[in-house]
Amino acid sequence: METLDPDRVVEQFAPVVEPLHRSVVAGVREASRTLGRLRLLGAQYAYLHSHLARAIAHEAFAHEPEHGRWRLVGYHGQNGAFWLSDDRWTARVLHSTSEKDVPSAGPNGARQAFYTNQHLFRMEADALVERHDFLVLWRRHLRTEEVLLRLVHTLEPWPHGTKPRIDLSMPLLPDVDEFRGLVFVPREDPDAGSITLPEEELQEETDHGDDLLR
Known part of the structure; x- marks a missing residue:
């Protein structure tokens, strides 16, 4: 049995990396500015920040001119859904609290189905054309406030x-x-x-105290 080359996963998502990053960063920063003006930055309002950031990021991505075959799908008005699809693979953008946090599916049947996928690296050579659902998890680094995105396949x-x-x-x-x-x-x-950085970049990230590995 052949396995899916991880490089093909990278190439599949490459067209959407930069526009998605710009959109999420814009959402996070504008949400922080807006809630700051309203004096709603306490921990009890963290949920509001993530919802507002996701809405702004969704709107920003809708105006990105180039993102390959990837496009917005679903209805954002339903609980702030932020989904992308290239007609073969789908990615759901969610907030996470740390580099190790992966939100669970919970009891919702549709979400549990989204989390159920065939193993990427234990499939036949046609794995790339199979439907897969991914999570794109965003978070802010606690010290630097840098916005970090992570791709997860459940x-x-x-x-x-x-x-x-x-x-x-x-x-x-x-x-x-x-x-x-x-x-x-x-x-x-x-x-x-897992997929990680080249050796020299991995050392640099570790020196800065932000482990990008799971």
Whole structure:
């Protein structure tokens, strides 16, 4: 059985990396400015920041001129849905609280179905043409306030508070050339893999105290 080359995953998402980054960064910054003017930046209003940031990012992406085959799908008015699709793969943009946090599917049947996917790296050579659903998770670095995006591929829903069932976690870097420079590093766990930075860039990230690995 052949496995899907991780480089093909990178190439599939490459056209959307930069416009998505610009959109999410715009959403996060404008949400912070708006809530700051309203004096609503306390921890109890964190939910409001994530919802507002997602709405602004959704609108910003709608005005991005170039993003390959990727386009907005779904109805944003339904709980602020921010979904992208290239007609083969779908990505759902969500907020996460840390570099290790992956929001669980919860009890909703449609969301559980979205989280259920065939293993990317244990499939036949036609894996690329199969439908897959991904999560794009955004967060702000606690110290630097930098907006970071991460691509996650889930295998099945998991109970809240337990280890996420995923086979891919990779940073969506803001520069497409750097994104294409990511290197696949298999985990010891045969059911999981990760993609990380080239060695010299990984050391630089570690020196800055922000581990992009899961």
